[in-house]
Each structure stands twice: as structure tokens, then as C-alpha cells.
Amino acid sequence: MKGITMNSIAIDLGGTHTKIGLLENGVIKDFRTLEAYSTGRLADQLQVIEKELFGMSEKRGWQLNECRGIGFAYPGIVNPKTKKIVSASGKYTDGPSFDLENWCSKVFGLPMVLENDANAALFGEHQYGCAKEYDSAVLMTLGTGIGTAVIMEGKLLRGKHFQAGCLGGHFITSIHGTKCLCGGAGCLETDASTWALPDIVRSTPGFFQSGLAKESVIDFLSLYNWAERGERFATTLLNQCIDYWSAGVVDLIHAYDPEIVVMSGGVMKGQDLILPLLSQNVRQWAWTPWGEVRIKVAEHPEYSVLLGLHTLIEENR
Ligand SMILES: [Zn+2]
Numbered sequence: 001m002k003g004i005t006m007n008s009i010a011i012d013l014g015g016t017h018t019k020i021g022l023l024e025n026g027v028i029k030d031f032r033t034l035e036a037y038s039t040g041r042l043a044d045q046l047q048v049i050e051k052e053l054f055g056m057s058e059k060r061g062w063q064l065n066e067c068r069g070i071g072f073a074y075p076g077i078v079n080p081k082t083k084k085i086v087s088a089s090g091k092y093t094d095g096p097s098f099d100l101e102n103w104c105s106k107v108f109g110l111p112m113v114l115e116n117d118a119n120a121a122l123f124g125e126h127q128y129g130c131a132k133e134y135d136s137a138v139l140m141t142l143g144t145g146i147g148t149a150v151i152m153e154g155k156l157l158r159g160k161h162f163q164a165g166c167l168g169g170h171f172i173t174s175i176h177g178t179k180c181l182c183g184g185a186g187c188l189e190t191d192a193s194t195w196a197l198p199d200i201v202r203s204t205p206g207f208f209q210s211g212l213a214k215e216s217v218i219d220f221l222s223l224y225n226w227a228e229r230g231e232r233f234a235t236t237l238l239n240q241c242i243d244y245w246s247a248g249v250v251d252l253i254h255a256y257d258p259e260i261v262v263m264s265g266g267v268m269k270g271q272d273l274i275l276p277l278l279s280q281n282v283r284q285w286a287w288t289p290w291g292e293v294r295i296k297v298a299e300h301p302e303y304s305v306l307l308g309l310h311t312l313i314e315e316n317r
Contacts, residue, residue, distance in 0.1 A: 007062065008313045009070040009110070010306035011049060012117060014038070015091055015144035015195075018045065020052055021306035022060060026128060028303055030056050038075070042085075042092035042100075050107055065109040068317060071309025072100060073117040075145065077163050083114045086162065090181050113312045116166045117305055118147030119156055121298070124308030125262050126151050129299035134259045138165070138252040139298075142220075142245065142267035144194050145169050145181075150256045157256070169193065171251045173244050192244035194219060194267060206233045224270040242274055246281035253286045253293050264298035271297050 005024060012019040014036045022030040032052055037045055057064045074095065077087040085095035092098075104112040115123070122131065122139035131137040135154040141147040148168025150157040157165040170180065170187040177186020181195075190196050198218040201207060210233035211226040212218055223241075226234030249261055261282070268274065279295050286293060298304050 006310075006314060007067045008310045009053065009064065009067055009108075010073075010309035010313075011071065012073045012120070012305040012309075013042075013045070013075065013092070014117070015075045018049065019302075019306065020049060020056070021303065021310075022056055022062065023306065023310045026307065026310055028306060030060055031303070031306075032056065038091040040092070041094045042098050043094055045092065046103060053108075067108075067110060069313035070104050070108060070110045070112045071120070071306075071313050072112065072114050073120040073305045073309055074114065075117050075143075075147065077161075077166070078114050078116050079162050080113065080115055080158070083112060085114070111313075111316070113309065113316050115309065115312055116147070116149070116162075117141075118149040118166055119158075120306075120308035120312065121147070121264055121304040122149035122151055122262060122308070123156055123311060124300060124304035124306065125264070125298050126308075127311045128307045129262075129304055130296040131260055131262055136256070136258045137260045137262060138168075138249075138256055138258040139262040139264060140168060140245065140249060140252065141265035141298075142193070142263070143265040146189050146193050146245075146248070147265075148248070148252060150252070150258070152256055152258075165256065168248055168252055171248050173247050188244055188248045192241035197223070197241075201237060204233070204237060210234065220267045220270060224273055227273060238270075238273065239277060242277045243281060245274070246278050246285065249278065249282050249295075250285045253282070253288065258293060260294040260296060262296055262298050264301045264304065266301075268297055268301060 010021045018034045018036045020032045083101045088095045125131045137151045139149045146169030150165030169189045170182045173188045173191045174186035178190050179185050180187040180190045215222045227238045
């Protein structure tokens with residue numbers, strides 16, 4: 001491989017934002033963020049991506065068909081062998097019937113890889129980031145939903161139906177809880193995720209007297225804002241979410257025996273508010289007689305999915 005320039009295209013389809021990266025030898029050379037419109041059709045979003053990619057490559061003087069491959073990360077269950085989206089969970093519902101491999105070949109003349117987004121993120125952190133020194137790691141990414149991934153003894157865990165380790169957002173944390181997008185109820189995502197937060201906040205007693213009632217957008221950033229001002233309503237809700245995330249982390253630790261837990265996603269912008277209580281809970285609740293699991297925030301939270309895809313493209317050649 002020495003001396004060969006390895007260029008690749010990596011696309012993180014995302015629930016809220018689509019990220020596009022042009023990478024050269026594991027370094028992001030160009031990067032764009034687009035609205036994901038994931039309630040719409042994947043076919044429509046791909047037309048937007050195609051236009052953007054040709055614009056980006058022209059600017060950099062790249063011939064796209066000379067790249068080594070194109071990688072897609074998808075926020076749902078995928079089969080990386082057949083390169084098919086298996087289950088969409090409300091995002092790009094035409095995904096399972098869309099022939100992504102054929103599209104990549106037709107439009108760019110390139111081979112492609114498809115991976116679950118949390119798997120790609122952990123793979124990126126394992127190759128280039130905070131999990132580099134560890135051969136057993138789990139990731140929890142707090143974005144629109146909650147993604148999880150597992151590397152066990154140096155290998156990405158996939159399972160018989162490609163859903164091992166990646167469904168931690170649907171660990172059941174409330175057995176009589178509210179309905180989830182996955183078809184179940186009381187999942188970690190319904191108790192403490194960005195998409196569920198507005199309903200959680202509005203149905204909590206005291207909401208109408210709280211600062212959040214004045215906010216036009218209820219999300220974790222507005223929750224942090226009021227918690228930092230010392231408001232009791234916001235602080236109690238935030239701590240409740242941290243307790244749920246801690247339960248999810250402990251479940252991952254008990255199931256997969258990692259040395260390190262990587263926390264990632266946009267919600268971790270509040271890491272200073274989250275980490276002290278999360279670490280304390282995990283220390284108290286995890287049964288790890290060998291010692292303490294490290295908890296680290298992703299080194300490349302914006303790019304780890306793209307870096308993971310870049311490595312997967314190389315591995316699949
Ligand atoms: Zn669920």
C-alpha cells in the first residue's frame with residue numbers, strides 16, 4: 001500500500017443531517033453537511049448528494065471514478081454483505097428496496113460499502129481516535145436517536161442478522177413505557193433521546209412554569225441552557241436522562257465486557273454536564289470485578305463515521 005494515494009468518498013446519511021467527506025489516506029480533505037430530509041425518499045436525497053459530490057470533486061480536481069470506493073453509513077439495520085438496508089425505522093422508507101450498489105456503480109463507477117452508522121463511528125474511533133489502544137470497546141452515540149456499537153477482541157460485532165450490538169438505543173429501560181419508533185415500547189430512546197425529548201419535557205409536571213416553556217425549540221441545548229442557570233425543572237430532567245443513558249451504558253458493559261466506552265453524538269456537546277454523573281452511575285452500577293471501564297468522549301465526533309467508512313472501503317478491496 002505504501003506510496004499509493006487512497007482516495008475515498010464517505011457519506012453519513014444521518015437522521016437529521018447528511019455528512020459528505022472526501023478522504024485521502026485517512027485525512028478528511030473536504031466536508032459538507034446537508035439537511036437529511038430522512039422522512040422523505042432516499043432516491044431524492046441521493047440526487048442532492050450526487051450533485052454535491054460532483055461540485056466538491058471539481059473544486060478539488062478529483063476524478064471521482066478514480067477513488068477507491070464509496071462508503072455509506074445508515075441510521076438503521078443494514079446487511080454489509082448484500083449491501084442492502086434491512087430495516088428503516090421511519091428513515092428513508094424506500095431504503096430497503098433501493099439498490100444502492102447499482103446506483104454507485106452507475107453514477108460513479110465505484111464499488112461501495114454499507115455500514116450501520118454507529119458501527120462506522122466506532123470503527124473510526126478504533127482506527128483513528130480514542131479507542132485506538134483498545135481491542136474491546138463499545139460506543140454510545142447520542143444524536144437524533146441513540147446508536148450503539150461493539151468491537152469485541154478487535155472485531156466489529158455483527159451477529160447472525162447484523163443487529164448484534166447496534167440496537168442499544170432499544171434496550172428496554174421502562175417495561176411499561178411509551179411506544180417507540182421500532183415497534184416496541186419503553187426503549188432507551190423513548191426515555192432519553194433528542195426525538196423523544198419534546199414530549200418528555202411537555203408531559204413532565206411543572207413544564208408550564210419552567211423556562212423551557214418559553215423556548216421555541218425544545219432540545220438538549222435548550223435543556224442544558226436552563227440546567228446551567230440552575231433551574232430545578234431542567235436539572236431534574238437532565239439528570240433523569242443521564243440516569244437512563246447510564247443504564248444503557250451499564251447494559252452494554254454487562255453484555256459485551258469492554259475496556260472502554262466511547263460517548264459520541266451532538267448531545268455530547270453537553271459533556272461537562274453529563275460526564276460527572278454518568279461516570280459516577282457507571283462506577284456504582286457496573287459489575288466489573290477486574291477494574292473500571294474507561295469512559296471517553298469520541299476524539300472525532302464530527303468525522304468518526306467518515307473515517308470508519310474510509311477504513312472499511314480499504315478492507316473490502
Ligand atoms: Zn425502540
